[in-house]
Amino acid sequence: MNARTTRTLAAALSLTAALAISGCSSDSGDSGDGKPRMTVSGAYMPQPVNDKMAGAFMVIKNDSKTADKLTGVTSPLSDDLQIHETKDQKMQQVPSMDVPANGELKLERGGNHVMFMGLKNTPTVGDKVTVELHFEKADPVKVELDVKERTYNAQNSTGH
Numbered sequence: 169m170n171a172r173t174t175r176t177l178a179a180a181l182s183l184t185a186a187l188a189i190s191g192c193s194s195d196s197g198d199s200g201d202g203k204p205r206m207t208v209s210g211a212y213m214p215q216p217v218n219d220k221m222a223g224a225f226m227v228i229k230n231d232s233k234t235a236d237k238l239t240g241v242t243s244p245l246s247d248d249l250q251i252h253e254t255k256d257q258k259m260q261q262v263p264s265m266d267v268p269a270n271g272e273l274k275l276e277r278g279g280n281h282v283m284f285m286g287l288k289n290t291p292t293v294g295d296k297v298t299v300e301l302h303f304e305k306a307d308p309v310k311v312e313l314d315v316k317e318r319t320y321n322a323q324n325s326t327g328h
């Protein structure tokens with residue numbers, strides 16, 4: 169092996185190392201351009217009583233090291249979706265909600281939730297309702313809500 173071959177080999181090895189490092193960082197949830205990426209689980213809507221309003225619940229997970237905010241929700245089912253928090257058992261609209269870095273935003277019964285004001289139809293159990301979540305930094309995320317029985321509560325299955 170001459171000196172030239174050794175140098176080429178070293179260059180090839182350091183290139184491989186660089187690729188491995190960048191491969192690693194894209195696994196952390198950042199999409200490469202520094203934007204957080206959200207994953208959503210357990211999204212559902214209890215079957216609405218009428219076409220006046222409906223709630224939506226889910227867990228939004230931020231696996232990146234960049235804190236973000238849920239800033240809005242849209243859906244073909246309604247032109248007016250609001251982000252609500254519950255304080256002293258009363259709900260009120262807020263302009264945005266934090267999704268902490270390496271954390272999650274829980275939208276659950278009795279707490280924070282998405283609220284549909286005025287429905288174009290009344291979905292029933294087994295239907296799917298599409299919503300799009302909008303964030304300050306992350307790209308929008310499309311989510312399918314499973315329409316569940318009115319009494320359904322995802323928390324029941326986790327022992328709360």
Ligand code: CU
Nearest residue numbers: 252259281283
């Ligand atoms: Cu509400």
